[in-house]
Amino acid sequence: MTKFYVIRHAEAEGNLYRRIHGWYDSLITPNGYRQIAALEGRFAQEPIDAVYSSDLFRTQTTAGAIYRPHGLTLHTRSSLREFGVGVWEDRTWGDLERHEPVLLNHFNHADSEFQVEGGETVEQVQARMKGTLLELAQVHPGRTVALFSHGAAIRCLQGAVRGLGPGELDGLGHSDNTAVTCFEVEGEHIRTIFENDNSHLPEEISTLARQRWWKEEGGHLADANMWFRPLDLEKERDFYLEARREAWVDIHGPEIPFDGTGFYQDALRCWEQDRSRSLFAAMRGERVAGVLQLDLERCAGEGSGYIPFVYMTPQYRKQGLGVQLIGQAVSVYRPLGRERLRLRCAPENAVAQRFYEKYGFTKVGEEQGARVKLDMLEKSIAYE
Numbered sequence: 001m002t003k004f005y006v007i008r009h010a011e012a013e014g015n016l017y018r019r020i021h022g023w024y025d026s027l028i029t030p031n032g033y034r035q036i037a038a039l040e041g042r043f044a045q046e047p048i049d050a051v052y053s054s055d056l057f058r059t060q061t062t063a064g065a066i067y068r069p070h071g072l073t074l075h076t077r078s079s080l081r082e083f084g085v086g087v088w089e090d091r092t093w094g095d096l097e098r099h100e101p102v103l104l105n106h107f108n109h110a111d112s113e114f115q116v117e118g119g120e121t122v123e124q125v126q127a128r129m130k131g132t133l134l135e136l137a138q139v140h141p142g143r144t145v146a147l148f149s150h151g152a153a154i155r156c157l158q159g160a161v162r163g164l165g166p167g168e169l170d171g172l173g174h175s176d177n178t179a180v181t182c183f184e185v186e187g188e189h190i191r192t193i194f195e196n197d198n199s200h201l202p203e204e205i206s207t208l209a210r211q212r213w214w215k216e217e218g219g220h221l222a223d224a225n226m227w228f229r230p231l232d233l234e235k236e237r238d239f240y241l242e243a244r245r246e247a248w249v250d251i252h253g254p255e256i257p258f259d260g261t262g263f264y265q266d267a268l269r270c271w272e273q274d275r276s277r278s279l280f281a282a283m284r285g286e287r288v289a290g291v292l293q294l295d296l297e298r299c300a301g302e303g304s305g306y307i308p309f310v311y312m313t314p315q316y317r318k319q320g321l322g323v324q325l326i327g328q329a330v331s332v333y334r335p336l337g338r339e340r341l342r343l344r345c346a347p348e349n350a351v352a353q354r355f356y357e358k359y360g361f362t363k364v365g366e367e368q369g370a371r372v373k374l375d376m377l378e379k380s381i382a383y384e
Contacts, residue, residue, distance in 0.1 A: 017327025042200035053148035082150030086118025094225035111167035305333030
């Protein structure tokens, strides 16, 4: 008999930025590294003979919680990857909700009608996950093996073990990041010992603990999925300037004059670099919830992606949505080969400073901006 611990990766960018990441190779979040430390503590005294993970960064990094302290070699298998979603990769959940709701519903219910270009079917994921488990049981008879995989893929495996096929998985639970499922395998027989155990995670670092979509219909505003559309600076000039003005006064007060012309000319310069990738309206349903401005040229020679403006409208602030704008910036800059995000933030803007620190930005210098001193902050988006 072979004992398997099947473990979901730690919190990664897709979980945080509300984007669909199947085979997209995303990074672990700062909170995810805290989850990895907790997972390491859980398995510190547990005998483990071999460790496997999918060949994606987020699983390989999470697997370090076991293979490194146990002095083992990490083996990677592409067959342990997440559900491949083809042309959907790195799209926001909000974009799919708006533009492909029927197909998204098929995906959420894991039914046989789900299929996108370049992606997998539920049957294919179930077959490769179960096949890998049975294969590795033959390679490691009588041993204890840790497998690191992904949420949807593990759910497909759990269903396959129960004899559930496409469209029959709705009754299964949801796996927290770093949650553990245990199977025992003897020949072709697989027995479930427990599923989705996250008892090693304090509530403050549990991903599911701060989300409600999985237990409440309609969820919670912090679970809201935004979508992004290009902002037309010619048609939406007044809206952009009002957003800039409101942000300026909120931070600096009315005593320091607002230079609307200067901000507009800078935005126009960015917009003309690439009208589809430099200025975005962050949408919550039909309402504009924020603005993201990117300067594709500035700092390019230094390998950084520069962000001149990150803005949430007052009604959507302090509700956990702003990080999705950072995710959109990552989605634009990473394919361009940028290794860092860079932006400026007023030292006195305590709310923004805490926000950026929480999501991995650190101060790397100071710069004189438009009549005020600003901190220069950076965040790595490179695979390390």
